[in-house]
Amino acid sequence: MEPQLRPGAREAIFAQLDEAGRAEQVARRLTDAIILGVLTPGERLPSEQELARRFGVALITVRDALVMLRDAALVETRRGREGGSFVIQTDAPHGTLLQSRLRGLAQVELSDLFVYFSTILEGCAERAALRASPADADRLRGWLHTAPGSGAAGARATAGGFLLELAVLSQSPRLVREHIRLQAEFGPLLLLALGDPQARDRVAAGNREIAAAIARGEPLAARTLVADQARELSEWLLAAKTRTERGGPLYAAVATA
Template sequence: MEAQLRPGAREAIFAQLIDAGRSEQVARRLTDAIILGVLTPGERLPSEQELARRFGVALITVREGLVLLRDAGLVETRRGREGGSFVIQTDAPHSALLQARLRGLAQVELSDLAVYFSTIIEGCAERAALRASPVDSERLRAWLADSAGGGTAGARATAGGFYLELAVLSQSPRLVREHIRLQAEFGPLLLLALGDAGIRSRVARVNGEIAEAIAGADGPAARALVAGQVQDLAVWLLTAKARIERGGQLYDPA
């Protein structure tokens, strides 16, 4: 059974861009939504007119962004009454893109992004523990259960979607917007760590513990668990960057 994000999380993906007018931002927002599994294979994107309205950009900007996605092999555009732009791939083809992005960032920049990301999602988790209703908490547990499995691609989709769910449960529009912006910039890189089986196992376990902390209205515990998890992911990413810069592989064969 494929887990579906709650409507609030999907709406957040299509929130207006803060700095409108750049086709690269449209392409990155949609690319990272595909990598994170928010947009799934075979899914038809909203129409060009609807994307322009949601992102708050000109129609030509959306069209240029979709050209970038087609060139990257992420979507295909079909003509006719049942046509539109459809997601066609989700995981392996993006590894080279993400590794190139990883090489282009300095260690100090990666560390700073991790601190910023952790600070935002810690705040989301703590506020979610204070604001989530029992129904919200049960849905979060059920969503995690439905999302279990699926290997690396499934784990990335689950982790990225889980962070987005925490932002939505915070019930703070500003936190949601900032999280969306930051997750688009850094989330796919951070989640490269989920190609490591040990990291995947720890993330799955800690996500369950975070959900229980939220259900128990324990904000400090939810915050601490998120901080530890992001630190774990960031340490792996920094180690992997050092490894590939020495000519090694992204994933340690040992």
């Protein structure tokens, strides 16, 4: 019997790392969870001991990762009985951080990442349409009706959580792990497009169509819709990279990033 995996997006974020012992991996996983809005402002992270257990790493690795997050002004650590590490930012430092990451990738590398990321997402969407129960489909649609904020930050949180739930509904542990790895590596860059209001509206409409196809049990339609959306986002990001390399703005028009 095939194993069932329905932990939801938040639990998926804390899934064990494939390569334990690297603070950078822990920091990247948590950073991108904050950027995507899965971890929200004011939220207290699990304890250092609990993070080490969930990620399958040493305690010192978690502590080093939290130092990186504090240096990036993403979390703050408070002492005392009600203390711990708390998320303190959702948007302010991310534009510079992500643009730096974008400049560090060659066009051919970005294009290849899009192919890989899209292929994983298409597989998740197809399996989700085949296997999702009505309750699963409702949970997926729930991401689209409970946006955690407005503007680019809220759109990223909604879209990022939606993609994670889509992977979870595939009910394939390997697909979920690979999606998490790829989303941590590439998802926030892909979702830079959501600083553009027009792109934001198109993605929101596309996600509603994807959720509806999954609810109807239409795997081919779900796969096609995901592929179309990934292609549109990839074209936007490649154009944005070209603009910035020529000294222009990240966004072609005025937009809230």
